[in-house]
Amino acid sequence: MKKINDLESYWMPFTANRDFKKDPRIVCSADGMYYKSQEGNDILDATAGLWCVNAGHNRRKINEAITEQLSVLDYAPCFQFGHPKAFELANRISEIFPEGMNHVFFTNSGSEAVDTTLKIALAYHRARGKGTKTRLIGRERGYHGVGFGGISVGGMPRNRQYFGTLLSGVDHLPHTFDHERNAFSRGEPEFGEEFADKLEDIIALHDASTIAAVIVEPMAGSTGVLPPPKGYLKKLRSICTKHDILLIFDEVITGFGRLGTATASDYFGVVPDIISCAKGITNGVIPMGGAVVKDEIYETMLDEADNPIELFHGYTYSGHPIAAAAGLASLEIYKEENLFQRASELSPYMEEVAHSLKGENHIIDIRNIGLVASVELMPREGAIGSRGYELMKRMWDKGVMVRFTQDTMAVTPPLIAERKHIDEMFDKTREALKEIN
Numbered sequence: 001m002k003k004i005n006d007l008e009s010y011w012m013p014f015t016a017n018r019d020f021k022k023d024p025r026i027v028c029s030a031d032g033m034y035y036k037s038q039e040g041n042d043i044l045d046a047t048a049g050l051w052c053v054n055a056g057h058n059r060r061k062i063n064e065a066i067t068e069q070l071s072v073l074d075y076a077p078c079f080q081f082g083h084p085k086a087f088e089l090a091n092r093i094s095e096i097f098p099e100g101m102n103h104v105f106f107t108n109s110g111s112e113a114v115d116t117t118l119k120i121a122l123a124y125h126r127a128r129g130k131g132t133k134t135r136l137i138g139r140e141r142g143y144h145g146v147g148f149g150g151i152s153v154g155g156m157p158r159n160r161q162y163f164g165t166l167l168s169g170v171d172h173l174p175h176t177f178d179h180e181r182n183a184f185s186r187g188e189p190e191f192g193e194e195f196a197d198k199l200e201d202i203i204a205l206h207d208a209s210t211i212a213a214v215i216v217e218p219m220a221g222s223t224g225v226l227p228p229p230k231g232y233l234k235k236l237r238s239i240c241t242k243h244d245i246l247l248i249f250d251e252v253i254t255g256f257g258r259l260g261t262a263t264a265s266d267y268f269g270v271v272p273d274i275i276s277c278a279k280g281i282t283n284g285v286i287p288m289g290g291a292v293v294k295d296e297i298y299e300t301m302l303d304e305a306d307n308p309i310e311l312f313h314g315y316t317y318s319g320h321p322i323a324a325a326a327g328l329a330s331l332e333i334y335k336e337e338n339l340f341q342r343a344s345e346l347s348p349y350m351e352e353v354a355h356s357l358k359g360e361n362h363i364i365d366i367r368n369i370g371l372v373a374s375v376e377l378m379p380r381e382g383a384i385g386s387r388g389y390e391l392m393k394r395m396w397d398k399g400v401m402v403r404f405t406q407d408t409m410a411v412t413p414p415l416i417a418e419r420k421h422i423d424e425m426f427d428k429t430r431e432a433l434k435e436i437n
């Protein structure tokens with residue numbers, strides 16, 4: 001029999017398993033802004049879990065909602081049957097998402113949410129008699145989860161290269177990172193609106209009659225935090241509208257307050273046709289995601305369906321009662337505590353503190369927007385990511401959990417963070433930077 005603390009059987013995701021298991025970083029409890037490690041150390045959560053614990057850890061309201069729901073209705077099927085909380089949560093989400101986006105299809109994760117948006121886009125065009133519109137356009141450096149749809153439109157090479165030929169009929173916009181012109185920008189970078197013009201080239205190549213949708217993260221998160229250049233998203237919107245192409249915003253990270261607004265759509269003043277969301281929808285406590293669509297898409301699908309069931313898609317756990325209860329409680333907390341506005345008010349402070357690191361060892365760029373900041377390090381010769389990995393481990397030893405993508409650190413704290421927490425995150429970064437070569 002294996003020992004309880006044998007680490008071998010669990011194959012950890014996106015982790016260097018061998019290295020981790022030699023020197024594990026294990027958290028055993030969490031409250032507010034802090035985890036507690038197995039060794040009993042307080043670990044400041046500078047990542048909101050994985051961009052999801054927006055209201056901080058161990059929120060009694062969510063815990064109680066889940067407990068209560070368990071004893072009332074633990075599970076209910078969602079195909080051809082319903083239960084109240086899923087409807088209620090969809091209504092609450094519609095209220096805070098952009099106007100005219102009043103229909104929510106529930107999933108269990110961001111990856112499923114993304115794949116759902118892509119499938120809806122294809123089915124919608126077909127329903128309206130435009131079945132030749134099947135191509136999907138993603139973007140280099142995009143992250144849209146790990147389903148085959150998501151990695152096909154995604155643009156992070158390692159997430160794609162091991163997995164065969166992916167979906168056919170996919171093309172990619174160029175990414176918007178322009179270090180030479182935009183290094184150390186605050187908020188949306190000044191230069192790069194014209195990257196959106198590449199969409200016109202892609203359309204010229206394939207013809208709009210073959211293109212269903214363009215999917216982008218309004219702020220690219222996982223690739224290392226790339227706020228969109230000023231005017232870029234508006235331009236994408238207008239090109240998509242002009243050519244009858246759906247615009248999908250993947251708001252798995254930005255939904256529910258990360259930029260200080262309910263959605264990035266709100267923040268940038270650009271309304272897409274479909275939004276994928278997850279993470280903060282339940283404060284990360286119970287897995288859940290969703291695809292939120294414009295009324296016109298929903299109505300068309302229902303009006304034009306060639307079968308009583310208008311969308312052949314869904315998951316056993318779509319709108320799961322426990323997740324729905326957690327979602328409702330999370331949205332109540334966000335509202336009662338005005339957490340989106342709070343994030344917005346804290347973000348100029350985080351911007352200042354983050355940019356005060358400029359000039360420290362190895363730093364080649366600092367970017368920020370909303371309650372997101374990133375610090376990019378010069379990679380070591382021939383060992384991309386090793387400097388970042390070492391810094392992450394140092395930070396853990398100092399009691400701060402941060403996320404790295406290769407050599408770029410992302411600081412994305414829960415929206416309940418206070419100035420002292422922001423100070424601690426960047427003070428420790430400064431210290432750790434002095435200790436690594």
Ligand code: PXG
Nearest residue numbers: 050109110111143144145222250252253403
């Ligand atoms: N879309 C976006 C924009 C995401 O950021 C997903 C889809 C997939 O969600 P799920 O729930 O299937 O994981 C994500 C996930 C990081 C990091 O380090 C980001 C994510 C996941 C893990 C790590 O930035 N985002």
